[in-house]
Amino acid sequence: MDGVQCVEQVDDALTHRVTKSGGVDQEFDAEITEQVPDERIAWVTVGGETEQSVGVEVTLRMDFDPDGLAQTMAAKFGFIDRKVTGDLKRFKKFIEESRTQTGAWRAET
Numbered sequence: 001m002d003g004v005q006c007v008e009q010v011d012d013a014l015t016h017r018v019t020k021s022g023g024v025d026q027e028f029d030a031e032i033t034e035q036v037p038d039e040r041i042a043w044v045t046v047g048g049e050t051e052q053s054v055g056v057e058v059t060l061r062m063d064f065d066p067d068g069l070a071q072t073m074a075a076k077f078g079f080i081d082r083k084v085t086g087d088l089k090r091f092k093k094f095i096e097e098s099r100t101q102t103g104a105w106r107a108e109t
Contacts, residue, residue, distance in 0.1 A: 015043065030055075060088065
């Protein structure tokens with residue numbers, strides 16, 4: 001994650017984090033609220049001078065079955081991996097820079 005300088009595991013349910021965002025250094029503790037190894041970890045900040053925040057880090061797993069020679073070659077030479085990585089970076093930037101909701105439909109199906 002951009003801006004994260006250091007994460008130290010204090011105990012089974014607590015981490016100490018050092019971040020730098022917009023030129024501002026911050027240190028805070030975060031309590032782990034959910035953990036699924038190699039998939040996701042959720043946390044909430046505790047104590048300290050920072051405003052309370054929550055976060056979830058996730059891992060993307062995507063299976064791709066190439067269809068035809070062009071997709072097979074693209075996958076073999078890493079074009080698909082670079083495309084997905086680029087799309088995720090652009091999505092991350094979009095989310096981080098959005099200060100308001102997009103107005104898109106958000107109901108559950």
